[in-house]
Amino acid sequence: MITSFIKKYILPKEVEFIGGLIKQSEMIQEIMNALQECFIEQNENQCQAILQNEHKAQKIRESNMNELLNAFLTPIDRESLYRVITQMDWIALSIRHFVLEAKAYEIKQLDDGYIDILRALQQASRTLHFGFQHLAKPNNHDIDNATQEIRDLYDFIVDIYIQKMASLSRNESFAKKELLKQLKEIAKRFRVCADGLEDIVIKMA
Numbered sequence: 001m002i003t004s005f006i007k008k009y010i011l012p013k014e015v016e017f018i019g020g021l022i023k024q025s026e027m028i029q030e031i032m033n034a035l036q037e038c039f040i041e042q043n044e045n046q047c048q049a050i051l052q053n054e055h056k057a058q059k060i061r062e063s064n065m066n067e068l069l070n071a072f073l074t075p076i077d078r079e080s081l082y083r084v085i086t087q088m089d090w091i092a093l094s095i096r097h098f099v100l101e102a103k104a105y106e107i108k109q110l111d112d113g114y115i116d117i118l119r120a121l122q123q124a125s126r127t128l129h130f131g132f133q134h135l136a137k138p139n140n141h142d143i144d145n146a147t148q149e150i151r152d153l154y155d156f157i158v159d160i161y162i163q164k165m166a167s168l169s170r171n172e173s174f175a176k177k178e179l180l181k182q183l184k185e186i187a188k189r190f191r192v193c194a195d196g197l198e199d200i201v202i203k204m205a
Contacts, residue, residue, distance in 0.1 A: 017076055018135050020064040024088050025129040027057045031095050032125035036118050038099065039110050050099050057092035061085060077203040084196035091125075091189045098182040105175035113164045117157050117183050124153045124190040131197045140201050150194035157187040 031053045037046040064085045068074070074081065102108070110118075131146035161184045168177045 017064070017067065017071075017074065017081055018132065020060070020067060021081075021084060021088075021132045021135070022129070024057070024060045024064060024085065025125075025132045027053060027060055028088055028091050029125040029129045031057065031092055032122050035095055035099070036122050039102070039108075039118060040115055042108065047099055047103075050095060054092045054096040057089065061089040061092075075204070076200050080196055080200045080203060084193055084200070087189050087193045087196060091186055091193070094182060094186045094189060098179060098186070101175075101178055101182060105179070107175060107179065110179075113160050114179070114183070117160055117187070120153045120157050121183070121186055121190065124150050124187070127153075128190060128193055128197070131194070135197070135200065135204075143197060143201050147194040147198045150190055154187050154191040157184065 031050055034046040034049045034053065037043045038050060065082075068078065068081055068085065127146045127149045131143050131150075134140075134142045134146070161180060164180050165177065168180065
């Protein structure tokens with residue numbers, strides 16, 4: 001009875017951060033799915049949904065960051081938490097920038113190389129969400145596989161990026177080069193998130 005009283009009223013509250021990371025990665029997955037539907041299926045409603053969901057992602061990021069700043073105890077390394085929270089926020093922001101740039105350049109349809117990148121990014125978002133869902137489970141092999149898959153997807157995207165940049169340089173297509181750079185930036189953020197997820201697992205062991 002005394003122990004429960006101490007835990008409830010004296011000891012600082014330990015915040016459950018994994019749920020917040022799962023929620024944030026789920027929103028990233030929704031935004032990434034909308035991005036594919038926007039440019040592959042030409043669904044303008046999904047283009048607008050990206051901009052709306054980015055605001056929702058910002059609120060989740062702010063909630064997670066407030067929890068981190070106000071928590072006295074954290075079951076996960078604070079720097080690792082900060083890194084993945086901010087990097088997932090950058091993913092949402094980078095996707096928003098991609099949509100705004102595409103609209104400014106009046107680009108509504110992308111060729112096969114871009115579609116391959118979008119599908120790879122969509123898979124990366126699913127895998128990242130899967131990794132956070134398994135963070136609290138005792139078997140970390142699933143997370144090891146997830147982080148490696150995201151690294152492999154990043155390498156795949158970079159290969160396409162190099163080929164497309166070489167082609168666009170010959171054609172001097174500035175607008176599409178800028179969009180390609182933005183997609184590479186999104187991929188890089190997924191890779192950093194994977195590294196952060198792995199870092200959390202190591203420090204929780």
